[in-house]
Amino acid sequence: MAPKFFSLLVVTFSILLASSSIKASFAGWQAISNLTDPKVVEIGKFAVKEHNKRVNALLRFESIVKGETQIVNGINYRLIISATDALAANAESYYRVVVWDKPWKKERRLISFEKLLH
Incomplete structure (x- = not known):
């Protein structure tokens, strides 16, 4: 009886662990390689x-x-970008941007754009 219970417990735990990993990959941010x-x-x-x-x-x-x-109802892209500003003598700065993209519907929106301090 104990070996069957232990096996059932291991299988149940494995399923829960796998489902939480899948959920985390859909809900959390994943690095762009x-x-x-x-x-x-x-x-x-x-x-x-x-x-x-x-x-x-x-x-x-x-x-x-x-x-x-991040996979949501589409894809969120959170990027740190480098850009130069022609109004500031082409000074290079870094910005954190978030863009939501839904390519299958040809929808894209800029959610945020903020300058980072060096």
Whole structure:
């Protein structure tokens, strides 16, 4: 009786552990391994373009420094980007941006854009 109970306990625990890992990967942020992936760069450029339109700025996208994704009703991209500002003698700065993307519906929104202090 004890070996069957122990086996059932191990199987139950394994299922719970697996389901919590799957849930965590869908709910949490996952690091982007390839920061030069064309899709990721496109998201970074989109963020700069939208920010420029909203606040009448002249930032120029340079690169992605760090990035994470989160699966929601679409995909959230949380990126640290490098951009230069033409109004500040092309000074390079870093920004944290969040972009929500739903490519199958061709929807994309800039959620936040904030300058980071060095």
